Amino acid sequence: MDPCSLSHADLALHTSGGRGRRPSRLAQRVWSTGPVLVLFLPPAALLFTVLVVLPILQAGRYSFFDWSGYGLPTRFVGWRNFELIWRYPAFRQALFNNLLIIIVSLGIQLPMALGLASLVAGRIRGALTFRMIFFLPYILADVAAGLIWRFMFDGDYGLAAAIAHALGLPAPYVLADPDWAMVAILVVIVWKYFGFHMMLFIAGLQGIDEALLDAAAIDGASRLQRFRHITLPLLVPTIRLSVFFSVIGSLQLFDMIMPLTKGGPADSTQTLVTFLYTFGIMRMRVGFGSAVGVVLFAICVIFAFSYKRLAFRDA
Amino acid sequence: MRRINVTPMDVRLGRRPLLVAAALAALGRRALITPAHAAETMVRWLHLEVNPQILKIWNDAAAEFHAQHADTDVKLQFLENEAFKAKLPTLLQSPDAPSMFYSWGGGVMRAQIETGALRPVQMDDAWKARLNPAALSAFTHDGKVWGASHQMALMDIYYNKVLFKKAGVVAEQIRSWDDLLAAVRTLKAAGVTPIAVGGGDKWPIMHWWAYLVVRVGGRQALDDAKAGKNGGFNGAAFVEAGRLLKQLADLKPFQQGYLGATFPDMLGAFGDGRGAMILSFAGTYARQAHAAADGKGIAHDDLGLFAFPGVAGGKGQPTDTMGGINAWLVSRNAPPQTDAFLNLLTSLKYQTATAASGIYLPSVPAANSAITDTLLQQPAAELAKSTYHQNYFDQDLGPDVGRVLNDQTTALAAGTISPEGLAKQVEDAWTLAR
Numbered sequence: 001m002d003p004c005s006l007s008h009a010d011l012a013l014h015t016s017g018g019r020g021r022r023p024s025r026l027a028q029r030v031w032s033t034g035p036v037l038v039l040f041l042p043p044a045a046l047l048f049t050v051l052v053v054l055p056i057l058q059a060g061r062y063s064f065f066d067w068s069g070y071g072l073p074t075r076f077v078g079w080r081n082f083e084l085i086w087r088y089p090a091f092r093q094a095l096f097n098n099l100l101i102i103i104v105s106l107g108i109q110l111p112m113a114l115g116l117a118s119l120v121a122g123r124i125r126g127a128l129t130f131r132m133i134f135f136l137p138y139i140l141a142d143v144a145a146g147l148i149w150r151f152m153f154d155g156d157y158g159l160a161a162a163i164a165h166a167l168g169l170p171a172p173y174v175l176a177d178p179d180w181a182m183v184a185i186l187v188v189i190v191w192k193y194f195g196f197h198m199m200l201f202i203a204g205l206q207g208i209d210e211a212l213l214d215a216a217a218i219d220g221a222s223r224l225q226r227f228r229h230i231t232l233p234l235l236v237p238t239i240r241l242s243v244f245f246s247v248i249g250s251l252q253l254f255d256m257i258m259p260l261t262k263g264g265p266a267d268s269t270q271t272l273v274t275f276l277y278t279f280g281i282m283r284m285r286v287g288f289g290s291a292v293g294v295v296l297f298a299i300c301v302i303f304a305f306s307y308k309r310l311a312f313r314d315a
Numbered sequence: 316m317r318r319i320n321v322t323p324m325d326v327r328l329g330r331r332p333l334l335v336a337a338a339l340a341a342l343g344r345r346a347l348i349t350p351a352h353a354a355e356t357m358v359r360w361l362h363l364e365v366n367p368q369i370l371k372i373w374n375d376a377a378a379e380f381h382a383q384h385a386d387t388d389v390k391l392q393f394l395e396n397e398a399f400k401a402k403l404p405t406l407l408q409s410p411d412a413p414s415m416f417y418s419w420g421g422g423v424m425r426a427q428i429e430t431g432a433l434r435p436v437q438m439d440d441a442w443k444a445r446l447n448p449a450a451l452s453a454f455t456h457d458g459k460v461w462g463a464s465h466q467m468a469l470m471d472i473y474y475n476k477v478l479f480k481k482a483g484v485v486a487e488q489i490r491s492w493d494d495l496l497a498a499v500r501t502l503k504a505a506g507v508t509p510i511a512v513g514g515g516d517k518w519p520i521m522h523w524w525a526y527l528v529v530r531v532g533g534r535q536a537l538d539d540a541k542a543g544k545n546g547g548f549n550g551a552a553f554v555e556a557g558r559l560l561k562q563l564a565d566l567k568p569f570q571q572g573y574l575g576a577t578f579p580d581m582l583g584a585f586g587d588g589r590g591a592m593i594l595s596f597a598g599t600y601a602r603q604a605h606a607a608a609d610g611k612g613i614a615h616d617d618l619g620l621f622a623f624p625g626v627a628g629g630k631g632q633p634t635d636t637m638g639g640i641n642a643w644l645v646s647r648n649a650p651p652q653t654d655a656f657l658n659l660l661t662s663l664k665y666q667t668a669t670a671a672s673g674i675y676l677p678s679v680p681a682a683n684s685a686i687t688d689t690l691l692q693q694p695a696a697e698l699a700k701s702t703y704h705q706n707y708f709d710q711d712l713g714p715d716v717g718r719v720l721n722d723q724t725t726a727l728a729a730g731t732i733s734p735e736g737l738a739k740q741v742e743d744a745w746t747l748a749r
Binding site: 285 | 400401404405407408423426427429430431432514515517571572573574575576583584587589608713714715718722725726729731
């Protein structure tokens, strides 16, 4: 799925060998890589086939059956599972939420990560400490982060309650409020992942040649102009990567939602994967769940390949 | 390039220890397994119990059985609740299927029976006569007994005597639904939150509706709906139950943030005094104490319970009850010794030990005399004279329709769906699942 590694592999294949010496190079290549292929490819190919390709194909097959998971799938229902998916308001909510997460990731998280990265990338005092602090949430397991924030948002004994009581306000129950629960989850997502994107940007910033910025400074460019005309264009590959991770992360989001809200209240915080889990697996409708999985898979594939074409064209 | 040429050598060198290890492992497996196969039968027992008291009783039973049948070993295997539900379908269809495993009965059991994953329990008349009739019938399907019931649960309304006294509500006077609504109004007027529920887990709200269905429609309501009679789940009893629950919800009786609260949150709210009543099962005293903020919750003497109120003009008897019934189901290829062990496990001796632990109600009524806790004696007595015991609706209807029911009853309490809309959603889900 990682377009970077794909394009590098393509690159390596295309540039190998001049036309004239090709046969001998090819022979040498086969001779040198042949044993490696024979030894290393079968286990990897077998594992990939058994653990990735077969389940995908199986899910594709099950998605046409009404099947509880017991016995063999026998009740063929054609496209009914796929038609049913669209009839669920919870599915439309899940799609909307996934989109919302992407928008917030790009509109709030990315600028925040970039801004903080430019602050702590330089060699100023305490930069390293702040980098560590900002990166810390990312190290936490999603489930642990979810549990911590469930306590923070708790209206009875949580931090939210303590703050509200200190201010003399009634305690909010954000996770129990269909209008606010998703906002609360977005807060946790940004809190958890901006540090990771910040690290990406720090790496990107450190790859920029200081001389370019110095030259611009000598030419009289202001700080803002230097950022806008030198730093930002040179960071574009990093931004593409950050966007890619945000989108894939949104499509995969599951283990943070479960401890926080389980997709509730009133399905207001479902994502595609929590929808698959609650409406497919928990209800023992493996066929229906597979159909949701197929839709999710299609979305991922379409995104991954079109994004590779659009954003990594020149990479 | 050089690196690549070298690699196969490394692998060739590294492979020898691997082969030796594999050979040793194969030998080891054989050495361990062969005698066990030759000498003994293994009854594999898959459960999800974590309470050490109960586990001790079970281990004692396994040890006694092994003492009686030296060639048979009973082995307990544990899976956590959610993992159990997720893995069981795969496990039952594999050669590693457990001989006997935990069940809530209802729709999941029917699916297991229909696909041939189970075999009936070889139950003689003495064994059948020992069991609570409701516990026996809940696991009877097509005239055969598929499960050996070992414990039961009963839902009652538990209340905080201190809060009731503060508001001037007398629990003994709550006989009908209207009495309950009046009590809710009185409690609210006294500044007490009347009811705690767990809207995040949803099923705690569903049980309120389900009990109302049992009271309004009587024992036939659910069976008729499942058979598609009287308009199925669109029938009058189901809509009326929704209307009654809406009457309650309109009074705003639930604790703050109830839509996000889990079952433990609900118990915690009750234990902390942030809710005067809960609809819960036997064992509530220990559970609320554990969930309360101070770890103690409501004192034993301050906790009371009463039967779910009746409904004026309803077909159900006040003595009809609702609650869970659990049994051990036997998988298709289980050894015949499994049945003999189940007979021992559900014998009066071990049922008495279960009853004495004060955690579950026994499925053998004769064991009730061992219950010493007053808070358990009352539900045990209700269960003993129960005119009809209804299994939890979400278990009875199966995981699919059951969860639709949980979703929609919670939506009704939250005011986002009408009683008719709730009934229609359940009927649609039921029709679709057929």
